[in-house]
Every structure is written in C-alpha cells, then in structure tokens.
Amino acid sequence: MSTLGSTRTLQHPANAETMRSLSTVPVEDLSSALFPEWRFRILEAPTSVEGLQMAPTFNHRSVQLAEVLDLFSSVPAGVVIDCTLGGAGHAAALLEARSDLRVLGIDRDPVALAAATERLAPFGDRAVVVSSRFDALGEVIAAGLAGHGPWPTDVDGNPPQVVGILFDLGVSSPQLDDPDRGFSYRADAPLDMRMDQRGGQTAAELINTIDLDALTDLLRENGEDRLARRIAKAILAARPIATTGELAEIVAQSVPAAVRRRGHPAKRTFQALRIAVNAELDQLAIALDVALGALVPGGRCVVLSYHSGEDRMVKRAFQAAMTGGCTCPAQLPCVCGATPVVAKLHGGSLGATEEEIAVNPRAESVRLRAVVKLEEGHDA
Numbered sequence: 001m002s003t004l005g006s007t008r009t010l011q012h013p014a015n016a017e018t019m020r021s022l023s024t025v026p027v028e029d030l031s032s033a034l035f036p037e038w039r040f041r042i043l044e045a046p047t048s049v050e051g052l053q054m055a056p057t058f059n060h061r062s063v064q065l066a067e068v069l070d071l072f073s074s075v076p077a078g079v080v081i082d083c084t085l086g087g088a089g090h091a092a093a094l095l096e097a098r099s100d101l102r103v104l105g106i107d108r109d110p111v112a113l114a115a116a117t118e119r120l121a122p123f124g125d126r127a128v129v130v131s132s133r134f135d136a137l138g139e140v141i142a143a144g145l146a147g148h149g150p151w152p153t154d155v156d157g158n159p160p161q162v163v164g165i166l167f168d169l170g171v172s173s174p175q176l177d178d179p180d181r182g183f184s185y186r187a188d189a190p191l192d193m194r195m196d197q198r199g200g201q202t203a204a205e206l207i208n209t210i211d212l213d214a215l216t217d218l219l220r221e222n223g224e225d226r227l228a229r230r231i232a233k234a235i236l237a238a239r240p241i242a243t244t245g246e247l248a249e250i251v252a253q254s255v256p257a258a259v260r261r262r263g264h265p266a267k268r269t270f271q272a273l274r275i276a277v278n279a280e281l282d283q284l285a286i287a288l289d290v291a292l293g294a295l296v297p298g299g300r301c302v303v304l305s306y307h308s309g310e311d312r313m314v315k316r317a318f319q320a321a322m323t324g325g326c327t328c329p330a331q332l333p334c335v336c337g338a339t340p341v342v343a344k345l346h347g348g349s350l351g352a353t354e355e356e357i358a359v360n361p362r363a364e365s366v367r368l369r370a371v372v373k374l375e376e377g378h379d380a
C-alpha cells in the first residue's frame with residue numbers, strides 16, 4: 001500500500017495527452033469498474049514517477065495564508081476545492097485548521113501534483129488530488145463529488161457539499177525558478193512556459209508563428225505594455241527565437257532606457273506570453289462561473305490574482321453574481337427581478353501587508369477578492 005497514506009490522485013480524461021507519462025506510475029486503479037469516465041489513481045510514491053522532473057523540495061511560500069484561513073474559518077463542514085493546488089500550502093493549512101473540511105485539489109502541473117500528493121499524504125482520504133485544468137471544474141465536481149466520488153454520501157445519499165473554492169492564480173515559485181520550464185527572463189533556457197509540459201504549444205512555437213497584429217494585441221492585453229507594437233516588431237524581425245535569453249535580450253534592446261519601468265524590461269512580455277501559452281484568462285472565466293454556481297449557501301470563493309487582467313475578470317464575475325445580473329440603474333430600486341447570488345467580503349480587494357511582502361516579494365502584486373454564497377431567493 002502507499003507509503004503516502006491514501007491521498008488519491010485523479011486523472012481527467014480530457015487531459016489524456018497529459019496522462020501518458022503518468023501511465024508508468026505504479027498505481028492501484030480504483031476507478032475502471034466504478035467510474036468509467038474517470039481514472040482514480042493512488043500514487044504509490046511520487047518520487048518514483050518516471051519522466052517527471054521532481055523538485056527535491058517544492059519551495060513555495062503560500063501568499064496571504066492567514067487571510068485565506070480566516071476567510072474559510074466560518075464555512076460549514078464540507079469540501080473546499082483548491083483549483084490551484086501547487087505545493088498544497090494553502091490546502092494543508094486548511095486541513096490542519098479545520099478537521100471537518102476535506103480538500104479536493106486541482107493542478108495541471110505534474111511536478112506540483114507530485115509535491116502536493118506528498119504534502120497531503122498525512123491527511124489520508126481527507127485530500128484528493130486531481131490532475132486537470134481548472135476550466136474542467138464542473139466535470140471534476142460532477143465526477144468527484146456528485147454521488148460517485150471518492151467520499152461517502154451522507155445518510156440521505158447526498159454528496160459532500162462544496163463549502164469553499166480557492167484560486168491562487170498564476171505560477172508557483174518552483175515553476176518560475178526552474179530554468180528548464182522557460183518561464184523566466186533571469187536564466188537562459190528553451191522558451192517553453194507551459195504549466196503542463198506534456199502537451200500544447202510552447203512560447204517559442206507561439207512567437208515564431210504568430211502575426212504582427214496578433215502579437216501586438218497579446219502583449220497589450222496580457223502585458224498591458226504601451227510599447228507592445230514596437231516589441232512585437234522587434235520579435236518578428238529577430239525570428240526564429242529559441243530561448244528565454246534571446247527573447248529577453250530582444251525585448252530589452254527594443255525598450256528605450258528613458259521609458260523603462262521598474263524591473264526587467266522583458267517582465268511584461270514574459271507575463272503576456274505565459275498567459276497566452278496557458279490560456280489563463282479563458283480558463284479563469286469558465287472556472288469562476290462554475291465555482292460560484294457550485295457553492296452551498298454560506299460557502300465562500302476566494303481568489304488571489306497577480307495582475308490587473310486577472311483581477312478585473314474576477315471583479316466583473318463577482319460583481320455580476322452580486323447583482324444577479326441586475327440591469328436597473330444603480331440609483332433606483334431593482335425592478336428587473338434579478339436575485340443576488342453572492343455578497344462580497346471586504347470592501348474591494350485586499351493587498352498583502354508590508355510585513356508579508358518583506359518576507360515574500362511574490363506577494364507584492366497580489367489582490368485578494370472574496371465572496372460568500374447567499375441563500376436562494378435573496379433580494380437584490
């Protein structure tokens with residue numbers, strides 16, 4: 001039996017491509033008979049996963065941990081879905097803080113999944129680790145919880161209720177710090193940037209084939225770069241580009257010293273490409289919608305965003321759910337019959353404290369937004 005307790009790892013069939021390299025893992029397949037559309041797997045020992053590059057330690061400090069714990073401290077007993085499990089820092093802390101919670105954790109990165117499986121092993125079957133993208137959240141909930149899942153139903157046959165959903169967006173420190181992942185302008189490596197390196201287009205493939213207008217739009221929208229056109233032209237002129245070092249140099253040369261902002265001149269270009277390569281905003285829009293629908297009354301959704309495009313999307317999704325899609329003028333009482341689905345927690349968004357930024361510079365750009373699900377029939 002597993003040396004890691006009974007933490008389970010599920011594979012989503014939509015990610016069949018990404019499952020291939022996990023097929024060498026010694027596993028006990030629990031699902032084939034019970035769950036035809038799913039494969040539930042127990043990793044015998046994550047360090048034995050062939051073909052996966054294991055970080056000796058998954059060195060990621062969870063952002064706004066105290067705030068996240070506080071926000072989930074009053075949810076009813078049930079399941080918290082961590083849509084961005086990473087090294088399971090938030091997830092493990094939640095399981096420690098509340099013995100009546102279970103965690104279903106999703107990630108698309110096999111290195112993170114292995115680290116999280118190891119980290120959550122002491123919690124046994126209170127934790128389930130799912131290998132998937134979070135835009136499949138609806139299917140994950142249906143297959144994982146709706147009466148067929150890994151956890152028992154209650155006496156009335158109901159699946160466990162979803163009382164919390166957490167998104168801690170973007171990439172983890174190990175993803176950024178491993179030069180071979182190709183996320184960073186700080187080290188020279190193949191220009192990859194895929195959170196899941198087992199499939200999909202790399203950043204090099206993207207920038208070597210995209211046309212000028214599309215690249216300009218991508219840099220402008222995902223990187224909010226005023227020099228988007230200029231940088232896009234420089235990239236096209238220098239193609240083919242193979243490495244992070246080449247790209248960082250091309251961008252640095254195309255940004256005049258006089259208009260440089262704080263940080264590396266290629267920072268925004270790298271961010272914009274990463275968002276595009278991983279379709280981050282498209283997936284977030286889908287997942288937020290499903291998340292707000294899945295929560296039971298009193299359940300909470302907490303999102304940590306790290307750039308304004310993400311935060312805007314979260315703000316809009318929460319706003320729409322807070323008004324129930326009300327179309328009435330703001331100053332007048334609602335007459336359109338819209339029903340609020342959630343109420344916001346905190347006035348607006350919450351940044352990290354100076355103290356946290358001092359010990360974890362990654363927290364500098366974070367914006368936390370949180371909402372609580374309302375009882376049905378709540379008036380606008």
Ligand SMILES: C[S@@+](CC[C@H](N)C(=O)[O-])C[C@H]1O[C@@H](n2cnc3c(N)ncnc32)[C@H](O)[C@@H]1O
Nearest residue numbers: 062084086087088089090107108109133134168
């Ligand atoms: C900032 S890290 C999370 C760190 C985690 N909260 C902790 O405390 O250890 C974000 C994680 O989300 C994953 N991720 C980002 N976008 C994803 C998506 N669309 N689907 C699944 N996982 C995603 C990344 O692979 C990464 O491991």
